[in-house]
Amino acid sequence: MKMMPASSSDGVYATVVTKKCLERVLNELTDLVYPRRCPICDRVLNRDEQRKLICLECENKPVYIHSPYCLKCGKQLSDPDEEYCEDCRKRKHSFVRGMALYDYSSIRMSMYRFKYSGRAEYAEFYGREITTAFGSLFRKWGIEAIVPIPMYSGKERMRGYNQAEKLAESIGVESGIPVYSGLVKRTKNTKPMKLLGVGERTANLKNAFIMASNDVKFNKVLLVDDIFTTGATIDAVADTLMDAGVSYVYYVALSIGTG
Ligand SMILES: [Zn+2]
Ligand SMILES: [Zn+2]
Numbered sequence: 001m002k003m004m005p006a007s008s009s010d011g012v013y014a015t016v017v018t019k020k021c022l023e024r025v026l027n028e029l030t031d032l033v034y035p036r037r038c039p040i041c042d043r044v045l046n047r048d049e050q051r052k053l054i055c056l057e058c059e060n061k062p063v064y065i066h067s068p069y070c071l072k073c074g075k076q077l078s079d080p081d082e083e084y085c086e087d088c089r090k091r092k093h094s095f096v097r098g099m100a101l102y103d104y105s106s107i108r109m110s111m112y113r114f115k116y117s118g119r120a121e122y123a124e125f126y127g128r129e130i131t132t133a134f135g136s137l138f139r140k141w142g143i144e145a146i147v148p149i150p151m152y153s154g155k156e157r158m159r160g161y162n163q164a165e166k167l168a169e170s171i172g173v174e175s176g177i178p179v180y181s182g183l184v185k186r187t188k189n190t191k192p193m194k195l196l197g198v199g200e201r202t203a204n205l206k207n208a209f210i211m212a213s214n215d216v217k218f219n220k221v222l223l224v225d226d227i228f229t230t231g232a233t234i235d236a237v238a239d240t241l242m243d244a245g246v247s248y249v250y251y252v253a254l255s256i257g258t259g
Pocket of ligand 1: 054
């Protein structure tokens with residue numbers, strides 16, 4: 001066999017290979033220290049599953065909201081002849097309309113870990129899922145800015161992060177729409193909404209949000225939250241944005257209750 005003399009391009013090739021090897025080793029070390037987990041069952045993902053960010057057993061577990069759904073709030077409907085859910089027929093919302101990705105009950109445990117157990121990493125999978133499902137809708141709506149529902153600063157310090165903000169950032173990366181996390185601030189630590197009736201929810205949220213800047217030039221904004229319950233929080237933030245000159249507020253949530 002004839003040996004070819006070593007050329008300078010071999011040297012460049014060798015450098016590239018070494019760099020790639022180093023990157024791979026670093027990535028593997030990071031995975032060892034911070035193993036990526038399945039957002040549904042929390043099991044550490046194997047190499048084949050890492051690309052999908054979900055384990056093979058759980059791929060079909062989250063239940064998607066599907067047609068027919070409420071044309072206002074996105075809640076699952078059972079009757080295809082209905083256009084709006086009972087809540088939206090009764091009550092006027094401040095947002096134009098919104099969509100939710102999953103039936104809350106199918107990802108309840110995941111949502112708990114995402115909020116309370118430091119699993120901010122789930123945002124990467126969920127943001128990707130939301131953008132895959134609704135990215136073209138966001139473009140059709142003409143969304144100029146993504147704004148997460150803010151968390152009270154003291155609470156955020158305790159938890160370490162605001163899960164809605166993590167989700168918004170992930171949607172921003174996937175969709176290319178800019179995210180403005182500090183645009184709206186929550187000025188008081190409102191009581192958990194699930195403990196309150198509809199009237200109390202509105203009172204609880206009164207003056208809970210302010211604009212960090214009144215120099216807002218967006219016309220169409222997308223609010224992001226992890227869960228949609230009655231929409232009272234979304235409405236309160238939408239009102240704050242509209243007082244500052246935003247014309248149309250939409251929302252997207254990772255999950256929504258069926259009831
Ligand atoms: Zn799993
Ligand atoms: Zn509705």
